[in-house]
Amino acid sequence: MRLILIDRTNEIRGNFFPLALGRPLWELRCGMSSLKEKLVAKIRPDDVAYFVPDYMAGYYRTQVVEPVNDITAMSGHDLVVLDPLLKADSLDVSAKGRSEVGLDKQGRLLYARIARGDAGRLRAANIEEFLVSAQSSLPNVVCNLPVWQYTWDLVLGNGEQLKTDFAAAGRSGIDGDVEEPAAVRGSRKNVYVAREARVHPMVTIDAEHGPVYIDEGAQIQPFSRLEGPCYIGTKSILLGAKCREGNSIGPYCRIGGEVEESIIHGYSNKYHDGFLGHAYVGEWVNLGALTTNSDLKNDYSSVSVMLDGRQPIDTGSSKVGSLIGDHTKTSIGTLLNTGSYLGAMTVIMATGKPLPKYIPSFGWFVEGIVTKGFGKGRLYEAAKTAMGRRGCTWSAEAEAMWDAVFEMTAPERNAAVKKGRKTLLK
């Protein structure tokens, strides 16, 4: 059976910007792994194929070995087609059974189970036509499967997801090194230190309220405190960090200061002091010393977030920090308001005041306004340098994808730049 993951609906993708600008939705992390890893573990397919927005197909092909946007992947196999935002833990769809299409009450296709013979009879000039054909010719079932709605839902659900993922991993104990003196609070069954991971002396692991998973090759330097539930990714380094509960730190990160209930993708740095709470941070981000975000308003009211630079969305939660896109860099002393949005590839040169809540992708925030700065060429050069320092390569496919993102995000960026320019000559 082949699992088909599809992420082609702009309206849904926009709810996960800026993180979804440079990756398909199933690559978003929550708990100890990505949404894709959870769905694959749940469905247990023989293989997987992907359908992503056209602009990122070339780049995504460099990231995975499976077929990407290849319509021939829809024939010759029994198929399970999934909306990648389905919550794997609540997913109640059997991989076996009659062919059928599962829709929510609004008609959004959440899953399709299609037997090989039925798949061969469907129109398949492209994936959209294939799905329309499946919906019109196969039995439809109205279902009520939970899905992730917005990026902040992943953050707010991260603690519980960490506990679920730790239990599913089924590991505990010390396969790496824990140097004395170290303090472990709570049950040692709630702690796993993977091989080649090193916990330096004077570290506290507090697993009293949730599990702590330190993955292979990670280093926890002295005076760090890790509160469970939390996950520290492969080869990440904590530098005396106060790692509060509910954190997922991706691979190859460098984390210091205070971090609480946040998800950070791989290769991102927050070396220094400063608070990050209820935040979702992309890849290759660098947060300068003392960068701090608010995640709670003084009046405890629910936080709103602007995902398009115009319309605030009420999150319904009083705890929401920042959404920070891939390759964004903040200067020392950056202050982020509650529910801030920093697009992908932004450069923040802080002024000492809290930033506006929305900085568009590729925007350079200078002297209190959004500017075109030194342009995307300089941003690409910085990305190449940052990636080269970690043995990774900036590819032509990555550049083509980010060029497309640059064009897609031009309207909101140009509006912000024009607004900023007006203030300069007043």
Place this chain on the structure above:
Amino acid sequence: MATVEERVKAITARKLRVDEVKLEDNFTADLGAESVDSIELVAMFEEEFGIEMDEDAALAVQTVGDAVKFITNVCKEQGVEIEQ
């Protein structure tokens, strides 16, 4: 309407807080502009003249005189009326 040269000089003087600006002045060496100032100057020129400038080309301009020529050309390309 003031000329392009007069307008460029006025904005440069205001932004960089200098009393006198000459055409041969280098923004960095003579007027003390730092990289952040350059970004703001480009934004101010765009607002003043109602034009859009390519960042790489605009930031490659070294002197006030070259800025006058560059902006004059951009204004012509983008159909913006100017006094020369």
